[in-house]
Amino acid sequence: MREIGRILSPHGLRGEVKVLCLSDFPERFTQPGQRWYSLPHQPDYYPLTLVRSRPVPGKNLYIVQFQELPDCDQAGALRGATLWVEAANRPPLAPDEFYVPDLIGLTAWQGGEPLGQITGVIPAGNDLLEITTPTGRVHWVPFVRELVPQVDVDQGRLELRLPPGLLELNHPQSKTPGFA
Known part of the structure; x- marks a missing residue:
């Protein structure tokens, strides 16, 4: 399952809910169909059927109507619930695009x-791969084709082609005299 959003609160009296979008794919909230929810601190998933939605202008929010929530009382019971889709239902990506969870590890x-394992992806102008070595040292490498020419998710590896000194940028050996 992949997390796509969080139910914040009921909206109105007809069972609509305000949802925070946590997905890079807004169609998760514009296309009708099955979604799943889980309640905080509970491991089980329950089905919901998205009927319709509308974006809240200028925010990363949607007002969503689920078939199973006919009134505000039932909608209120799902306050704080996490919304999910099955991992197999991920939208296809263009070549050289990757889902962040597929890069981790x-x-x-x-x-x-x-060198080490990918332990994080930091969003920036160009995303940064966080690489942790077996000794616990952390390096950040821009995730660009020139530095990461090959990614093989199926084989669990990626190749780096780094210029000399890049890995030492965040780990100076000694401080330069006169600089604080």
Whole structure:
């Protein structure tokens, strides 16, 4: 299952809910069909059928009507619930695009040797791969084709082609005298 949103509160008297979108794919909230929800601190998933929705202008919110929520009392019972879709229902990506959860855990290889595991992806102008070595040292590498020419999710690895000194940028060996 993949998390796509969170039910914030009921909206109106007819069972609509205000949903915070946590997905890069807004069609998750514009196309009718089955979704799932889970309640905080409970492991089970329950089905919901999205009937219709509308975006809240200027915000990352949607007003959503689910078939199973006919009134505000039932909608209120799902306050704080997480919305999910099945992982198999992910929209297809263009070549050289990846889902962040698929990158986490890959082994980063540099010069034919494993450097460490991808432990995070930091959104920035160009996303940064957070690579943690077996010793616990953390490196950040821009996720661009010039530095990461090959990603093989099925094999659990990606190849790095880094210029000399890039890995040492965040880990200076000694401070330069005269600088605080």
